[in-house]
Amino acid sequence: MPYRDNDPISDGPLSNAPFGYSPDSSQRVALYAELANAGVELGTYDRRIVDWIAGWDYPTVATIASLIRRAGRAPQ
Template sequence: MADINIPLSPIHTAPWGAIRTGLKEPARPVFEQVLRDALAGVELGAYDERMVVWLSGWDVPTVATVASLLYRVRALGYEEPEEGRG
C-alpha cells in the first residue's frame, strides 16, 4: 500500500518522499490516482485524460509537485473561468 503525503505548502526542494509505493506495487497507477484525487470534481475531456495518464509516467517529485499545485490552487477557491480564457 502506498504512503502518500502531498505537500500543501510551497515546495523548495524535490519532494522525493511524498509518494512511496510498496516494493511490488507499480508506481504508475498510484501516481495516476494521486493526480485524479487532486482533480476530484473537475470535468476532464479526452485530452485531459491523456495528460493525466502521461503525467503519471513521470517521477515522484514531478507528480507530487503537480498534485500539490492543484490542491493549493483549489484551496484558494474556485471561480468559473470566462469562456475562451486560457
Template sequence: MTDNGIPTGPIDREPLDYPAPGGYPSSDRKAAILRETFRAAGVELGAYDERIAEWFAEFADWGTFATVTSWVQRAAQAGTETDR
C-alpha cells in the same frame, strides 16, 4: 503534506518524501492520486485530459509529480479561501 505525500504548502526543496515504506508509488497509484486531486479541486476532465494525466503519472519522477499535483491542490484551496 497529505497522506499521499503531496506537499500542501510552498516547496523549497525537491519533495522526495513518500509516506509508504519501500519506495515510490506505481504509475497506477500516481494516476489515482492525480485523479483524486483533480476531483477534490473540482476539475472536470475530458478524454484528452485523462490521456495526458495518465501519461504524466507514468513518466514524471516523484519530485515533479508531487510538485505539479501540489500546485493543483493549492490553487483549488486558494480559490476556496478567496470565495469566503
C-alpha cells in the same frame, strides 16, 4: 509542516523536491483525486495527459499534485 499525516502531497509551497517513490498507478490515482477535489472537469484528452504525466518521476508528479491541491483551495 506542509504535509498531512500519511499523505505524500504537500499542502504548502515546496522549497525542495519531494523525496520518495510511487508507482505510476498510485501517481495516477493521486492526480485524479486532486483534480476531482479541485472540481476540475476532465475531457478525454485531459485524461490522456493525466495518464501520461502519471508516468513521470515522483518529484515532478508530487509537485504537480501539490500545485493542483493548492490551486483548488478556496481563496482566503
